[in-house]
Amino acid sequence: MSFARARYRQAESFAQDGVNHPHDVVFVTLKELTRSLSVLAAALDQDRALPADHVNRALTALYILQSSLDFEAGGDIAGDLFQLYEFARFHVLKAWRGEDGARLAEAALAIGDILQAWQEIGAQVKPPVA
Template identity: 45%
Template sequence: MMQAYVNSNREAVAESENPHALISVLFDELIRSMRLHLPKVKAGEHAENEHLVRSLTILYGLQSSLDFENGGDIADNLFRLYEYARQQLLLTSRGGDISGVSSAIEALENIREAWYKINSGAVEGSADEGKSS
C-alpha cells in the first residue's frame, strides 16, 4: 500500500512543472538505491543487482540533465561528482571496495540538502510574488 502511494507521488512530481521537485526525487531515489546496493555487495552479490542498475540509470539521468552552457562550473562539478559515483558503483560490481560508494553517498547527500534549500527558496519566492500582486 505504501509503495503505491510513493509511486503515485513520484508520478505527480514527474508530471509537475517544477523541475526542482523532480531533481529532488531523483536525488532521494539515487541515494536510497545506492544505500540498498551496499548490503548486496557485502553479501558477495557483486554482479549487477536491481539497486546497482537503478543507481546507474538515475546517475545517467542526472548527468544528461546538466546544462553545461548555462551551468558553468556548477554543472562541471556536478558532472564530476556523478561520474565519480558511477565509477565507484561499477567498481563494486566487480568486487571492489565499497568505501568509494559510501563517500559518494555522503557527497550526494550534501548536494541534495543544498538542492532542497534552493527549492525551498524558489517556492517561498513564488509565494511572496503572489502576495505582492
C-alpha cells in the same frame, strides 16, 4: 526497448507523485540515488551481493542527473556536479564488477550533501503553493 519502457514508467510515476516542477524531478532523482547508493554501500560492507535493482536505479538516476546539466548556464558548478556524478557512476560499476576499492559509502555521502543543498534551495526556485 525495455530501457525505453522503464523510462516511460519512471516518467509516469513522477507525474502520479505530483512531481511537475523541474526542481522536484531533480530532487526525487537525487533522493532515489542516495537511497540506492546507501543500499549498495551496506551490501558491499556486509559482503553481500549487490541488489541488481539498486544498481540499475543508481545508474539510471546518474544518467538522468548528468544529462540534465546545463554547462552553459551552470558553468563550474555544472562541471563539478558532472564529476561528482561520474565518481559515483565509476564506483557503482566497480562494485558491480566485483572489484576491490569501490567507494560507495563516500559516493552516497557526497550525493546526500547535494540532496540536502538542493532541498534547501527549493524554496527559492519554486513558486509558493496556493
